[in-house]
Amino acid sequence: MDKSTAAERIKELREEINLHNYYYHVLDSPRISDREFDLLMKELLDLEGLYPDLVALDSPSRRIGGEPVSAFAEVRHRVPMLSLENVFSLEELGDFYRRFQRNLGLEKIELVGEPKIDGLAVSLYYEEGVFMRGATRGDGYTGEDITHNLATIWSLPLKLRQPLTLEVRGEVFMPKNEFLRLNNRREAEGLSLFANPRNAAAGSLRQLDPKIAAKRSLDLFVFSLVYTSGEEALSTQWEALKSLKELGFKVNEHISLLREFQEVEDFIRDIDAKRQEFPYEMDGIVFKVNEIALQEKLGYTSRAPRWAVAFKFSSEEAVTTIKDIQVNVGRTGAITPVAFLEPVFLAGSLVKRASLHNEDIIREKDVRIGDRAVVHKAGDVIPEVVRVLPEKRSGEEIPYASPGSCPSCGKEVTRLPEEVALRCLNPACPAQVIERIIHFASRGGMDIAGLGESLAQQLYENGLVEDIGDLYYLTKDELVKLERMADKSAQNLLDGLEESKKNPLNKLLYGLGIRFVGEKAARMIASHFKNLYRIADASMEELLSLEEIGPKIASSIKEFFEQEETQKILKKLEKAGVNFYEEPRGERSKMLFKGRTFVLTGTLSNYTRQEARELIESEGGEVTSSVSRNTDYVLTGENPGSKLQRAQELGVELISEEEFMDMLNR
Numbered sequence: 001m002d003k004s005t006a007a008e009r010i011k012e013l014r015e016e017i018n019l020h021n022y023y024y025h026v027l028d029s030p031r032i033s034d035r036e037f038d039l040l041m042k043e044l045l046d047l048e049g050l051y052p053d054l055v056a057l058d059s060p061s062r063r064i065g066g067e068p069v070s071a072f073a074e075v076r077h078r079v080p081m082l083s084l085e086n087v088f089s090l091e092e093l094g095d096f097y098r099r100f101q102r103n104l105g106l107e108k109i110e111l112v113g114e115p116k117i118d119g120l121a122v123s124l125y126y127e128e129g130v131f132m133r134g135a136t137r138g139d140g141y142t143g144e145d146i147t148h149n150l151a152t153i154w155s156l157p158l159k160l161r162q163p164l165t166l167e168v169r170g171e172v173f174m175p176k177n178e179f180l181r182l183n184n185r186r187e188a189e190g191l192s193l194f195a196n197p198r199n200a201a202a203g204s205l206r207q208l209d210p211k212i213a214a215k216r217s218l219d220l221f222v223f224s225l226v227y228t229s230g231e232e233a234l235s236t237q238w239e240a241l242k243s244l245k246e247l248g249f250k251v252n253e254h255i256s257l258l259r260e261f262q263e264v265e266d267f268i269r270d271i272d273a274k275r276q277e278f279p280y281e282m283d284g285i286v287f288k289v290n291e292i293a294l295q296e297k298l299g300y301t302s303r304a305p306r307w308a309v310a311f312k313f314s315s316e317e318a319v320t321t322i323k324d325i326q327v328n329v330g331r332t333g334a335i336t337p338v339a340f341l342e343p344v345f346l347a348g349s350l351v352k353r354a355s356l357h358n359e360d361i362i363r364e365k366d367v368r369i370g371d372r373a374v375v376h377k378a379g380d381v382i383p384e385v386v387r388v389l390p391e392k393r394s395g396e397e398i399p400y401a402s403p404g405s406c407p408s409c410g411k412e413v414t415r416l417p418e419e420v421a422l423r424c425l426n427p428a429c430p431a432q433v434i435e436r437i438i439h440f441a442s443r444g445g446m447d448i449a450g451l452g453e454s455l456a457q458q459l460y461e462n463g464l465v466e467d468i469g470d471l472y473y474l475t476k477d478e479l480v481k482l483e484r485m486a487d488k489s490a491q492n493l494l495d496g497l498e499e500s501k502k503n504p505l506n507k508l509l510y511g512l513g514i515r516f517v518g519e520k521a522a523r524m525i526a527s528h529f530k531n532l533y534r535i536a537d538a539s540m541e542e543l544l545s546l547e548e549i550g551p552k553i554a555s556s557i558k559e560f561f562e563q564e565e566t567q568k569i570l571k572k573l574e575k576a577g578v579n580f581y582e583e584p585r586g587e588r589s590k591m592l593f594k595g596r597t598f599v600l601t602g603t604l605s606n607y608t609r610q611e612a613r614e615l616i617e618s619e620g621g622e623v624t625s626s627v628s629r630n631t632d633y634v635l636t637g638e639n640p641g642s643k644l645q646r647a648q649e650l651g652v653e654l655i656s657e658e659e660f661m662d663m664l665n666r
Contacts, residue, residue, distance in 0.1 A: 001645050003054075006047050009642060010054055013044040017060045018159055022248050039603060043641035046626060058130045058159035072144040072206075075135035077123055078167055079226045082140055083303050084286065084310040090265060093287070096309045097261050100289060103298060103306070110290035111258045112237045113267045114223055116310055118281040119173030120202045122150065123226070129163035131156065136205070140303075149205045152214035157248035165229045168244065170222035174201040175279045178217040183382070187330065189516055193357050197281050219280070222249040236290045254278075257290065272313060284312040317376045317386060318351075320344040325356065325369055325400050329408045331435030332515050333424040337362060337400070339385050341375065351375065354383040358420045362400050366390070370397035408432070427565045433467060434460050436513050440468045444519045445511025446500040450493050458482050467565070468511075469572025472497055504614070505532060505582040508573075515556045521549065525557075527617060532570070532580040536561040582617060592663065593621030597630055601644055602637030604657050615664065627652060635660050 001009070017040050024030045024037075041060065048055050055061065087093045100109050121137040134150035135143035150156055153172065160166075174182070179197040186193055194200035204216040225240040234240045238257050245251045254271065258264050268285060275282055289295050289307040298306040321342040327335045337356040344351055354375050356362050365387060367373070372392040373385050406413050406424035408431035413422045424432065434456050441451035448471075459465040464478055474497070479490035500507075506526035510519050517525070528546055529535045535557070543554035560566055574580065598616050600609055600623065607615070612635065613623045627634060627646040633655050634647040647654055655663070 001047070001050075001642050001649075003051055006051050006642070007054055010044065010047050010051075010059075013040055013047070014056075014059055014159075016040060017044065018058075018157070018248075021060065021154060022157070022161075024154075035608070036603070039639075039641070042625075043643075047642055049626065057132070060158065072146065072208075075123075075133065075138075075143050075145045077135070077138075077141060077143060078125075080140050081121060081123060081137045081143070081169065082300065082305060084308055085304050086284075086310045086312050088312050090268070093264070093268075093309065093311050094261065097264070100298070100307075104294055108260050109294070110236075110238075111264060111287045112241070112290050113256045113258050113264065113271075114286045114288070115252050115254050115271060115275075115278075115282045116284040116286050116312075117171040117173050117221055117252070118196075118198050118283045119171040120198065120205055121169065122146070122172055122205075122220075123167060123169055124150070124156070124222070125167050126160055127165050129160040129165075131158045144206075146205050148210040149207060149213035150220075152210055153218045153220050155220045155250040160247045162247060164247070166225065167227040168222050168249065169224040169226055170220050170249075172201055172205060172218055172220050173197065173280050174204070174216065174218055176281065177279065180382070182216065185518070187334070187336075188332070188518075193355070220250060221252045223252070223286070233292075235292055237288050237292070237295075238290055240292075258287075268311060275313070282313075284310050286310050317374050318344045319372060319374055319389070320351075322367065322369055322371045322373050322385070322388075325362075325367070327403060327407055329406060329424055329429060329431035329435070331432050331439050331513050333406075333426070333429065333432055335403065335406070335413060335422040335424060339367070339373070341373075341383075344375065351377075351383045354385050356385060359400075359402050359422065360420055368393075368397040368399050370394075406431075427563060428466075430460060433465075437465065437468055437471070439513045440471070440511040442511070444507075445513075446503055446507055448493070448496045448500050450489065450496060455482070455485075455493075458485075467569050467572075469569040469576070472501070472573065472576035472578065501576065501578045503579060504618075505530070505580060508532070508578065508580070509535070512560070512569075514560045516553045517557065521553060524548065526582050530582050530617075536570075591620035593619040596621045596632040598623050599625070599627050599631050599634045599643055599647070599652075600637075601634060602640035604635075604637040606657060606661070612660075619664070 017037070020030070020032055020037055020040070044059070045061055048059065048061055085096075087096055097109070097111075101107060123135050123137070123143065124131065125133045131151065132147075133145060134147045134156075135145055137143055150172070151158065174197040176197060179194070179200050182200055183193045194203060200216070201218055204213045204218055207213055222244050223241070225234070225244055234243060241251050241255060256263075256267050258267055264287065271282075271285060287309050289298065295305070295307040300306060322339045323342055324340040325337055326340060327337050329335055337359065339354045339356050341352055341354055356367060365385065367385060367388055370393075371388040371390075373388045375383060376386050377383055402422065403413060405411060406426065406429055409424065409426050409429040411424060411426040411429065413424050415422050426432070434453075437451070437456040437459065438453055440446055441448035441456070451471075456465075459471075459474075459482075462482065464474060465471055474494065476487070476490045476494060479485050479493060480487055504526065506519075506523040509526050509532070510517065510522035524546060525535060525543075529538065538557070540551075540554050540558060543549055543557055544551065593616055598621055600612055604612060616623050624631070627643050627650060629650055629652075631647070631650070631652045633653050634643060635655055635657070636644055637657055644654070
C-alpha cells in the first residue's frame with residue numbers, strides 16, 4: 001500500500017475506531033464484537049508501523065502507551081480547581097439550601113445532583129477537538145502534566161465529535177473489579193497491595209511509564225465544562241452535561257435535575273440505597289446550582305465555590321476487637337499479616353478477618369492484639385483495618401511481634417532489598433508447597449478439576465504429595481482413603497491428571513509458579529522457545545531479547561531452573577509423561593509447517609486468531625504480524641485488511657481458510 005492510500009485508510013480506521021469506542025464506553029451500546037474491534041485496531045497499528053510519520057495526536061494507538069517520560073511537568077490551571085464544602089447530614093444540607101435561597105432571593109432553586117466518584121480529579125484541555133493536555137489538581141492552581149497516562153484511558157475521547165477548543169474537569173477512577181484483579185496480581189508477585197481503588201488510580205496516573213497505566217483499566221467521568229470557544233455559551237449545568245456527552249465524553253448516568261429540596265432528599269436516599277451495586281466507589285453526592293447565571297451571582301470563597309456542596313455518605317465502617325494477628329505464607333514465600341476479628345457484620349457479610357498488608361502498615365497504624373479497631377471493606381469488598389482506637393485501650397494490648405521464622409516450616413525469614421514483605425526462602429515450606437499445588441491445578445495452569453485448597457492440604461498432610469511432581473503418581477487406593485473422597489471422585493481426579501499431561505507448554509510453565517511469570521509471559525516464552533529444556537538452558541541475554549521480558553522476570557526464571565528442588569520436580573514430571581513441548585501431547589505434530597512463516601488477516605470462521613496461531617505453531621510454523629518477502633503464506637479470512645494488498649504487491653502466496661484446513665488434514 002502506497003503512502004497516500006495508507007493515509008486515507010488510516011483516517012477511515014481512526015474515525016471508525018473512535019465511533020465504536022464512543023458506542024462502547026460512553027453509550028454502553030457496542031455495535032461490533034470485541035474481536036472485530038481488535039481487528040480494526042490491529043490494522044491501524046500495522047499501517048502506522050509502516051508509516052510512522054502518519055501517527056497523529058488523535059490516533060487511538062495512543063491508548064497503548066508511548067515512551068516513558070523523565071519527569072512530570074507543571075501545569076498552571078486556566079481556572080483554579082477549588083475544593084468543595086462538605087456536609088454530612090440532611091440537616092446541614094438543608095442549611096446550605098436555605099443559604100442559596102437567602103442569597104439569591106428565591107424560594108425554589110434547581111440543583112443538579114451528581115454521584116461523587118472516589119477517584120482523582122483531573123483537568124483536560126482540547127484544541128480544535130483534539131486532546132492536547134491533562135493535569136492533576138495539585139494545589140488547585142498548579143498541577144502535574146499526566147497527558148501520557150490519561151491518553152491510555154479508553155473512555156477519554158482523543159478527538160471530540162466537534163472541533164471545539166475547551167477545558168473540562170473530570171474524575172479518573174479504577175472500577176472495583178479491576179482493583180481486585182490488580183491486587184490479586186500484585187499479591188501473587190509478592191508486591192505490596194493498594195489500600196483502595198482511589199490510591200490504585202492515583203498510583204497508576206503518577207507512573208512515568210504510560211504502559212503501566214494502560215494495563216490498569218482506568219475509567220473517567222467528566223462533570224464540568226470550564227471553558228469553551230466556538231459555540232454559544234450554555235446557560236445551565238444540565239445543558240453542559242448533555243453537551244459533554246454529545247461531544248463524546250462519558251457522563252455519569254445517575255445524575256439528576258432536582259427542582260425542590262424534597263427531590264434532593266429522595267435522590268440521596270435512592271443513591272445511598274443502591275450505591276453498593278455500582279461498579280465504582282463513591283463517597284457522596286455533589287449538588288450544584290443549575291443556572292450558570294445564578295452560579296456567577298453566588299461566586300466563590302478563597303477555596304470553594306458558593307454554588308456547590310458535597311454531601312458525604314457515612315462510610316460503612318464497624319468497630320470490633322482484634323483477637324489475634326497471624327501470618328499467611330503464600331506460594332512465593334511472602335508472609336502477609338492478617339487480623340483475626342471478633343465477627344462483625346459489614347457491607348452485607350460477616351467479617352472475621354481483615355488484611356493488614358505488611359509489617360510497615362502495622363507499625364504505621366500501631367495495631368495491637370486486643371485493640372478496638374475500625375474496619376471497612378476496601379472497595380466495599382476486601383476487609384481492612386482502617387485505624388485502631390487507642391483511647392479504648394486497657395493496657396493489656398499486645399504489640400505485634402514480627403516473626404523471625406516461618407510459621408509453617410520454622411526456617412528464618414528475611415526481607416529482600418526493595419520489598420516490604422517478609423519472605424520465607426525455603427522451597428520445601430509446607431504452606432508454600434500447598435499453595436503451589438493449588439496454583440499448579442488452577443484454570444490458568446494445568447486446569448485439574450477438583451484439585452482445590454482442601455484436597456491439596458489433605459494430599460500434603462497425608463504424605464501423598466511432597467511437590468507438584470508427585471501428583472502424577474497418585475493411585476485410586478490412596479485417594480479413596482482421604483476424607484470426602486469417594487471412588488468416583490478419586491477416578492475423576494486421576495482422569496483430570498492424565499488429561500492435563502497433554503497441555504501445551506505455556507500451561508505447564510505458568511503452573512510451575514515461577515515468580516513474576518504470569519499467563520501472558522508464559523505464553524510468550526513458550527511460543528518462543530517451544531520446549532521446556534530450551535527455557536531451562538536459556539541465558540539471560542536470550543530471555544531479555546523477548547518483548548516485555550525485563551531483568552526481574554529473566555532473573556527469576558534463571559534462579560528457578562537452577563534450584564535443585566526444581567530439577568527434582570522436572571524429572572518426576574518428565575517420567576510421568578507430562579508434555580514439555582508447546583504442541584499438544586497425544587496428537588504429536590507432523591511438523592507440517594516447519595520453517596514456514598504465516599501472517600493472518602481478516603476474520604476466520606472456524607478458528608479464533610489465537611487458535612489459528614497455536615495450530616500453526618504446533619506444526620512447527622511461525623506467525624508474524626506483518627507481511628515481508630520472508631512470509632510464506634498469508635491466511636485470509638473475511639474483510640481482510642491492508643496485509644492482503646501488501647502480500648499481493650510482494651507476490652506472497654494467499655490461502656483461504658478452507659485451503660488451510662486442507663493443509664492440516666494432509
